[in-house]
Amino acid sequence: MDVxxxxxxxxxxxxxxxxxxxxxxxxxLYLVILGLSIIVFKLGFAKKLPLLKAIVIYLFLMLGxxxxxxLGAFLPVAEGLIVADLxxxxxxxxxxxxxxxxxxxxx
Numbered sequence: 566m567d568v569x570x571x572x573x574x575x576x577x578x579x580x581x582x583x584x585x586x587x588x589x590x591x592x593x594l595y596l597v598i599l600g601l602s603i604i605v606f607k608l609g610f611a612k613k614l615p616l617l618k619a620i621v622i623y624l625f626l627m628l629g630x631x632x633x634x635x636l637g638a639f640l641p642v643a644e645g646l647i648v649a650d651l652x653x654x655x656x657x658x659x660x661x662x663x664x665x666x667x668x669x670x671x672x
Contacts, residue, residue, distance in 0.1 A: 575643035594643070595634040601646035602630050608653035 569581055579597065580590035606626060614622065633642050 572638055573641045573644060575641075575647075576638050580638070591634060591638075594637055595630060597643055598633050598637055598646065599627060599630040601643060601650055602626055602633070605646060605649050605653060608650070608657055 569577055572580065575597065576594055579593050580587065603623075603626065606622075636642055
């Protein structure tokens with residue numbers, strides 16, 4: 566059995582879409598997981614922070630994504646982050662629409 570056959574779809578597409586070089590695939594998977602994690606953080610948890618605190622938060626986020634990349638090859642980490650992104654995007658859109666309708670009703 567090929568190792569790639571036991572991967573989840575996003576990791577499989579990244580690893581088989583690149584050259585046979587697994588280091589490149591791992592780096593791309595890291596960047597995908599990091600990008601999706603930043604979007605989840607910004608949409609769900611981020612508040613306006615001072616610059617130094619924001620740098621510390623993002624450094625720990627990068628460190629955590631390193632661990633998630635090891636798990637992401639054979640577990641649905643990227644897929645879960647995509648679902649979380651979609652849910653938070655839908656929530657933000659609905660929140661914006663409800664605030665807009667409340668403002669229109671108030672005037």
